[in-house]
Amino acid sequence: MEKDQLIAEMKKIVGEENVLHSKEALYAYSYDATPGHIYMPDVVVSPGNVQEVSAIMKFANEHKIPVYPRGSGTNLSAGTAPLKGGIVLLMLRFNKILDLDLENLIAEVEVGVVVQDINDYVAPHGLIYPPDPGTVKTASLGGTICENSGGLRGLKYGITKNYVQGLEVVLANGDIIHTGGKNVKDVSGYDMTKLFTGSEGTLGIITKAYLKLVPKPEAQASMIAVFNTLEDAGNAVSDIIAAKIIPATMEILDNASIRTVEDFMHVG
Template identity: 65%
Template sequence: MNNNLIAVFKKIVGETYVLTSKEDLLSYGYDATPGFFHLPATVIIPENTGQVSQVMAIANKEKIPVYVRGAGTNLSAGTVPTQGGIVLLMTRMNRIIEVDTENLVAVAEPGVVVSDLNKIVEQSGLIYPPDPGTVTTATLGGTVAENSGGLRGLKYGVTKHYVMGLEVVLADGRIMNTGGKNVKDVAGYDLTKLFTGAEGTLCVITKIIVKLVPAPETRKSMMAIFNNLDNAGNSIASIIANKIIPATLEIMDNATIRTVEDYAHVGLPVNAEAVLLIEVDGIPAVVEKEAAKVLEVLKANKADEIRVAKDTADRDKIWAARRAALPALAKLRPTTFVEDATVPRSKVPDMIRAINEIAAKYKVRIGTFGHAGDGNMHPTLVCDIRDKEEMERVYKAMDEIFATAIKLGGTLSGEHGIGLGKLRYMEDQFGPVGMEVMRTIKKALDPNGILNPGKLVGEC
């Protein structure tokens, strides 16, 4: 990038907020997705919407690619600046502008860390439910752009269910607002939802209005161990069929159980085919009733062992097992791909079985855990990215996992987004017409193709 432009950007955001040295740029060339790296030409760190608007107007005129970035926890290579250009780092815009307890909304800038927002709203007895695994580092803006989910997705939904309004800067620098604080708002096209989950391909998000909900008064956690996968699957279906929507309903398969036990020694039976981890929340009377019903269902579906948390320490122990799943699997080999292929919840056993078959077929080590209640699985492929022969098998296994999800009526992404990582499967899910429509929208809103080019909808 030429020095005149750099000087202009420095004038807009301040001398120290434009990075250009190779050492400075290095950390912005990748995110949490293995196998993708590209150095940006510069990193620009704006302080406010006006600065973002000025930067975008110039980038658009000069046709410079712009990659919006928060904490870089992305799992689908969505923030990797694959064509160079500008990384627009939003971490400086990290103000929580308002917590409005009358209307149950918060207004914040994109650089706010999600758990920081929760710390503030908790003081009013409220929660912001989306809770991705990276909640203590991920930024609100990143989770909105990626439409992140989390453990509570079954009962509480994903990020898009909480985004009520946005301020955004368009590709050409124009500023616009969508939505607002109104619980009911059906005027105009739902641009709030269109921009949420658009992975930075349509606009730069500069302000976010989110819905808050009352914090549950209490919760109860349980763990059920199954020597037969189908019994676990039937339990999931039966819990929902009994009209219980737990806050969390997680599964770990045998490969994950073995790995977690080996890593964390939490007392999991290494021969079990599946473990379910369940938490119901709400007011005490409901929690008691729902927990009793869940236990009944688990017994009826032949759970081989059930553990109920009696206190906070017990609860922590149960969830420590679940939290250990990813680090334990990641420790096995140098490279970890956490995928998020998702299926309708009735298909969870089919999906786990298929993943096991695929692992055997391609001799790839895959542990599967995830949000069974909402069908959002995390087949986690561990490997060594330096081993070409192994990686061929890994990518083939991945292809087959996603093809299976789509065949089962599922989706490529329950919560991690598409980015580049899953781009090659998009047409399988959306068909040529769906892809054309998405590209038509992308081209209409970003005619010069500068916003996260090549991602989500591919080149257009």
């Protein structure tokens, strides 16, 4: 299909203002946070609802056009780099927290919402959404689901798949499906929610998720322990876990890392 025709068809679906095709715009979406992967797309399209995503996927499927769902582009696996051109499907207009069910401790969230914003939203209710990737203040929910992101709190709380209870997904042919839901004991049939979690956009376009929330710890504190060797530090970590003490996070910094941070931040 000619590029101009593709652009025209996308404008029909999402509106002219939600289609980017200038050279500068295409370059901006030709890469993500992964070094060394730059591939130019043919067009960048920003759908605003699941019906538009469905229409785009139906069209792309019919004409064999590759589609790359993208959120904030913070991943390090080149998952949003448009390797074979085609359509970059920018999901940042899906930016609403649709519902907070305090009886079931479930949040219904669109995939363009930034992870930190979810925690800011539920914090007044004494709740947290535990997954905290290093890019928590910029990463979109959809990207963290597609990458099955973890984070420093993974030691205590686990990773993204442990907190995604249901999904709304648009398949390659444009069909809209729903997996899982609010029920904790949802054990009949295949666990399609976990199949899509971590699939990096290869199985469908995730548009909405039901997220499990947990109570915020009543208190928190930080501490620093200094060791003479890395081996001693590693043994201390093992001893802490063996003692059935599970901190929210633990991190080891060697001397070179500490000096690098100090040279940059001058924290003393």
